[in-house]
Amino acid sequence: MNAMMETPELPAVFDGVKLAAVAAVLYVIVRCLNLKSPTAPPDLYFQDSGLSRFLLKSCPLLTKEYIPPLIWGKSGHIQTALYGKMGRVRSPHPYGHRKFITMSDGATSTFDLFEPLAEHCVGDDVTMVICPGIANHSEKQYIRTFVDYAQKNGYRCAVLNHLGALPNIELTSPRMFTYGCTWEFGAMVNYIKKTYPLTQLVVVGFSLGGNIVCKYLGETQANQEKVLCCVSVCQGYSALRAQETFMQWDQCRRFYNFLMADNMKKIILSHRQALFGDHVKKPQSLEDTDLSRLYTATSLTQIDDNVMRKFHGYNSLQEYYEEESCMRYLHRIYVPLMLVNAADDPLVHESLLTIPKSLSEKRENVMFVLPLHGGHLGFFEGSVLFPEPLTWMDKLVVEYANAICHWERNKSQCSDTEQVEVELE
Numbered sequence: 001m002n003a004m005m006e007t008p009e010l011p012a013v014f015d016g017v018k019l020a021a022v023a024a025v026l027y028v029i030v031r032c033l034n035l036k037s038p039t040a041p042p043d044l045y046f047q048d049s050g051l052s053r054f055l056l057k058s059c060p061l062l063t064k065e066y067i068p069p070l071i072w073g074k075s076g077h078i079q080t081a082l083y084g085k086m087g088r089v090r091s092p093h094p095y096g097h098r099k100f101i102t103m104s105d106g107a108t109s110t111f112d113l114f115e116p117l118a119e120h121c122v123g124d125d126v127t128m129v130i131c132p133g134i135a136n137h138s139e140k141q142y143i144r145t146f147v148d149y150a151q152k153n154g155y156r157c158a159v160l161n162h163l164g165a166l167p168n169i170e171l172t173s174p175r176m177f178t179y180g181c182t183w184e185f186g187a188m189v190n191y192i193k194k195t196y197p198l199t200q201l202v203v204v205g206f207s208l209g210g211n212i213v214c215k216y217l218g219e220t221q222a223n224q225e226k227v228l229c230c231v232s233v234c235q236g237y238s239a240l241r242a243q244e245t246f247m248q249w250d251q252c253r254r255f256y257n258f259l260m261a262d263n264m265k266k267i268i269l270s271h272r273q274a275l276f277g278d279h280v281k282k283p284q285s286l287e288d289t290d291l292s293r294l295y296t297a298t299s300l301t302q303i304d305d306n307v308m309r310k311f312h313g314y315n316s317l318q319e320y321y322e323e324e325s326c327m328r329y330l331h332r333i334y335v336p337l338m339l340v341n342a343a344d345d346p347l348v349h350e351s352l353l354t355i356p357k358s359l360s361e362k363r364e365n366v367m368f369v370l371p372l373h374g375g376h377l378g379f380f381e382g383s384v385l386f387p388e389p390l391t392w393m394d395k396l397v398v399e400y401a402n403a404i405c406h407w408e409r410n411k412s413q414c415s416d417t418e419q420v421e422v423e424l425e
Contacts, residue, residue: 034074034344034373039065042371043343045360051336051407052367058403061396066371069382076344077252079375082387084259087141090389092148096138096159101187106173109184110161111191112138114147120154122405125199126228127156129189131209133234133377134260135177135267137161142206142377146394153398156199160188160209164271171274174283175311176267179208179239179304180324182216186223189216193226200408202401203230207377210235211326214337218329229336229404231397234377236348237330237355239321243301245349254299256347261300268294268307275307286310330359330366336407337366338400340393342374369396 041063046052056062072078096114103109120126128150132143138159147157161169163184164176177184192199205213210232217223217230236242246257274280276291286307293306301317309320322328330337339356341348356368371379371392379394380387 033072033078034076037074037372039067040372041065042369045357045368045370046366047360047364049364051364054407055367055400055403058406059396059399061392061399062369066373066379066392067381068373069380069387070384072385073380073382073387074344074373076342076346076373076375076378079342079344079373079378079380080256080346081375082380083142083376083378088145088389088391089387091141091144092389094144094148094151094157096147096157099188099191101184101191103173103183103187105175107163107175107184108169108172109163109187110166110169111184111188112159112161114151114157114159116154116156117151118154120405121402122409124405124409125156125196126154126202126401126405127158127192127196127199128202128204128401129185129192129213130157130159131185131205131212132159132162133207133209135162135165135263136206136209137165139166145389145391146397149390149394150398153402155202155398155401156196158188158192160185164267167270171271174275174280174286176271176275176308178308178311178324179321180211180215180326181312182212182219185212185216189223199226200405201227202404203227204397205230205232205235207234210339211237211239211324214326214333215324215329217335218326218332221332221334224333224335227335228408229338229401230333231338231340231400233340233393233397234342234345234348235326235339236352238325238327238352240318240325241327241352241355242349243317243321245351246347247299247301250349251346253346253349257299257301261297261303264300264303265294265297268303283310283313327355330355331363334365336404337363338369339366340369340396342376342379343370343372344374345376347376 044062068074094114096112098110098112101109132140138161143159147159150157162177164171203213213230214232246253248254290306297303305317309317314320341353360366360368379392381392382388
């Protein structure tokens with residue numbers, strides 16, 4: 001009798017367990033997807049000047065909310081993973097011409113050239129010189145999407161293919177791209193300047209490419225000639241500072257490190273004959289034993305120490321990171337410079353963001369843009385679930401470049417007017 005009287009209570013108990021389980025799952029989902037995080041305009045760091053005031057008026061994206069896809073867009077991990085897996089959705093296929101440049105050490109550098117598809121907003125000849133992220137090239141989907149959008153806004157685009165990144169282009173010297181080598185990018189820029197003597201340049205770098213373009217501009221004042229502005233997106237500024245954070249499990253950074261290291265290993269091993277073959281004249285510090293160490297490497301730091309730094313003869317990993325990072329060159333850049341990072345980028349530790357913040361406090365030409373969301377090179381937009389092909393990042397870079405072109409045109413017209421007034425007096 002007692003047992004028969006207790007049975008009606010069992011369903012209530014089970015319902016309570018189910019309810020608790022559902023609540024727990026929902027809590028985890030809300031936390032993992034960061035659904036409670038607000039949407040807001042990006043945080044902006046800059047000095048009050050005529051240029052910054054003009055940019056705030058001319059670039060609505062700087063002052064409007066960045067609204068990522070509702071379900072997953074507030075997770076920096078999902079934004080990063082989606083970019084890493086897909087690049088972009090429904091990516092276009094812009095048509096370009098591949099150019100080959102023989103470097104002084106025998107390396108063959110390549111870049112792809114895309115002509116504009118419309119008249120530029122100020123009617124000028126403007127070329128975007130673009131440096132992609134680590135081991136990337138012009139055939140990557142996020143690059144194709146951005147190039148197509150820039151072409152339709154009147155920009156010629158030149159996209160560097162990192163040395164060794166294209167699977168169908170063999171290395172012709174025992175050297176690959178490194179973290180901060182600017183040789184190939186500089187060769188591409190010089191080709192554009194000579195081939196199109198009237199063009200003006202907009203310099204754009206993504207991730208590792210951001211480090212390279214900033215270092216290139218800061219290396220010598222001559223590199224800034226004909227440059228209207230520079231945009232760097234999602235770079236880390238200092239490899240020396242980043243190496244410790246990249247080995248930590250916080251924000252799964254160590255896992256991302258392993259994945260990128262695995263990709264780098266595959267690229268290096270695909271060129272093993274050109275880099276380690278008996279018939280090639282390798283750098284003195286690069287030994288055959290480094291190849292065996294490469295097989296067991298589980299981090300970019302190990303690969304950099306055993307292989308990458310030796311392409312340019314650095315004696316230590318610290319020396320390599322110090323010399324190859326753009327941090328020591330940023331203060332030498334005098335053209336308008338926009339630095340963009342996402343606060344939830346799992347690859348760039350928040351401590352590294354003090355570098356662009358500090359720079360923007362000292363230099364009038366620098367604006368640091370920090371949206372809450374976007375991950376690493378994600379910045380997807382969309383209503384609920386499916387992202388749009390064009391991202392907030394793509395639109396911001398072009399919008400900023402357009403504004404700078406107008407700024408330079410207005411400055412030129414103002415100067416001409418002032419000159420005429422002086423002559424009349």
